[in-house]
Amino acid sequence: MSTAKDTNTPAHFLTPADLAARWKITPMTLRRWRKAGKIKASMLGRGVRFALPEVERFEREAQA
Incomplete structure (x- = not known):
């Protein structure tokens, strides 16, 4: 999965443990x-x- 801006950069994923800690x-x-x-x-x-x-979307919506 890549972004429209840079097709050579893979999407970043977080494990459940990483996200829970964050x-x-x-x-x-x-x-x-x-x-x-x-x-x-x-x-x-x-x-x-x-x-x-998706994580960043969730964080933005939580702030609103």
């Missing part, structure tokens, strides 16, 4: 929010990953 919440809270549809995630293999643009 937001100072538990991974379980993050799992509940994902299952409730509050934040979108992708499955990469067996692991869940959160795209950085």
